[in-house]
Amino acid sequence: MDKTLEDQNLKLNKIIAIIGGGLIGQAWSVVFLRAGFKVHIFDTDKNVLNNLKISVTAKLKELASFGLMQQDLVSKVIENLSVYDELEAAVNNSNYVQECGPENLEIKSALTKKIDKFTPDRVPIGSSTSGIPSSLYAAEVKGRNRCLVVHPINPPHLIPAVEIVPSKWTDSSISSKVAEIISAADQTPIMLDKEIEGFVVNRLQGALLSEAFRLLTDGVASYEAIDKAVSEGLGMRWSFMGPFETIHLNAPGGVAQYIKRYGSMYHKMFENQKVEDDWSVALDQGLDKQLCKTHPISNLEQSWKERDQNIMRSLVHKHGTSK
Amino acid sequence: MDKTLEDQNLKLNKIIAIIGGGLIGQAWSVVFLRAGFKVHIFDTDKNVLNNLKISVTAKLKELASFGLMQQDLVSKVIENLSVYDELEAAVNNSNYVQECGPENLEIKSALTKKIDKFTPDRVPIGSSTSGIPSSLYAAEVKGRNRCLVVHPINPPHLIPAVEIVPSKWTDSSISSKVAEIISAADQTPIMLDKEIEGFVVNRLQGALLSEAFRLLTDGVASYEAIDKAVSEGLGMRWSFMGPFETIHLNAPGGVAQYIKRYGSMYHKMFENQKVEDDWSVALDQGLDKQLCKTHPISNLEQSWKERDQNIMRSLVHKHGTSK
Secondary structure (H helix, E strand, C coil), X not given: CCHHHHHHHHHHCCEEEEXXXXXXXXXHHHHHHHCCCEEEEXXXXXXXXXXXXXXXXXXXXXXXXXXXXCCCHHHHHHXXXXXXXXXXXXXXXXXXXXXXXXXXXXXXXXXXXXXXXXXXXXCCEEECCCCCCHHHHCCCCCCHHHEEEEEECCCCCCCCEEEEEECCCCCHHHHHHHHHHHHHCCCEEEECCCCCCCCCHHHHHHHHHHHHHHHHHCCCCCHHHHHHHHHHHHHHHHXXXXXXXXXXXXXXXXXXXXXXXXXXXXHHHHCCCCCCCCCHHHHHCCHHHHHHHHCCHHHHHHHHHHHHHHHHHHHHHHHCCCC | CXXXXXXXXHHHCCEEEEECCCHHHHHHHHHHHHCCCEEEEECCCHHXXXXXXXXXXXXXXXXXXXXXXXXXXXXXXXXXXXXXXXXXXXXXXXXXXXXXXXXXXXXXXXXXXXXXXXXXXXXXXEXXXXXCCHHHHCCCCCCHHHEEEEEECCCCCCCCEEEEEECCCCCXXXXXXXXXXXXXXXXXXXXXXXXXXXXXXXXXXXXXXXXXXXXXXXXXXXXXXXXXHHHHHHHHHHCCCCHHHHHHCCCCCHHHHHHHHHXXXXXXXXXXXXXXXXXXXXXXXXXHHHHHHHCCHHHHHHHHHHHHHHHHHHHHHHHCCCC
């Protein structure tokens, strides 16, 4: 038995409970099934449950068609997906719970209490939330020391980065256990050492977006020019090197020299920055209409498909195929 | 004769004068030679001139080895490179001048005056400067209406984006002509509609870097975690879609819905932003030492080589080979 199969068999004994069968829950199912875990997925909506296997199978097949998983494993791993209309049954015997409920503080608090009640001791309970820290939604949960945010990036089954955000109550052993599970699922854990609004990924994206909106609404450049400055410029480096590594390689003396040479230039750029920025001004100026020329709302599903295919090709280029 | 060769023969009659034979001048030579232009390169340093053909040939061969230009064209196009130790001779008969002098206002002003004096009428004079707008260095140049910034991204022969930044004096026909030349050189023109400190690319990079430094020095995450949030997250989308296209595809109703849903979330993230940010604090905290573990200064040339090879593989993945 080769190492890969052995690893997979080890993982097969581990059960991941996914709470919520929407797009995010489906994507997490793909992630864990692909890596050889058993997945118990819960939803209250019978229609959602009935369609789950079909949509998850379609995503697995697409991965296989790009060489991102072995073709013959698709039918095997889909056998490891079980659907549940009772939460208790789904989390029972699980080794990790990934909650994918609605982005609403009260609903998430109540849901987490319920999950906590039925989940075996010491099993981590992660939430896919992009905006509600666990110090808020888990404050009154009995097992708040095992609750934390485990935030995927869209599309979750294709983008490796996953943010792990503990609250002040989260046991560090729980955070480490989640990082191990995320790594075992072939995703990349991004560990935060403390809670912050927006976490790291959306703060970095937000900082760049804020500047992009300012440049657009101030008439410095068209949205196409700004988009290309990233897609044909900055993004080509950032798809395999982070911002720090990039600047370390952009001065002959490394990052210290870079900061000495360019720090004040960047500082000067932003010293008179407007704090007030209302992105909807860009809509008044026609951004929505322009973007809809290339990607009409009625055809967004096709645009998503093309985006996902581009990411899959990037993954093959970065990490090779499984064939 | 197929279209490619016909195009190349057309370009062969066009002469690009490159002023300065340093790393940027060499990279521009590679760009224009690869696309079939004649290149006249000027430098005052005999050593630089003597080594030019060797280093440019090495870069062309590397492109060919990755399938980014035809192998048998390398020896042909290198014949189109001529070196000059007199500026007048280099710009004589040129169709476009790309100045790659030092980043110093006085030197650049004096150099541009000299170029303007000897360059045929109506021929655009672009500067590779990353920080000095043409309204400053060209203010007292007689032909300031044909001067503008034409700023490449490092490494210039591999990253397609090139910023074109006219001053208030630059004729719009000159800007358009430069955009045509940049496109003909198989690069991607990023047209700015007005001057702004740092242009577009460095402002976008600076906005993201400022946030990255804040997160690092505030102890939110390690530099490795922040770097991976980009290289295994945001950057994987941004390598083929700009920030606006990305958010347009991140809400079922497109960008208008995205702004409605998430605009206030982003706004809240940054409303209490510190304006003061001193990047050198990160150095005091050990960033330099950490980055030098992976990329020691003594070995940066090897790190650059690996970065360039990664970008070349990305280019093959994005645009295919020339084979």
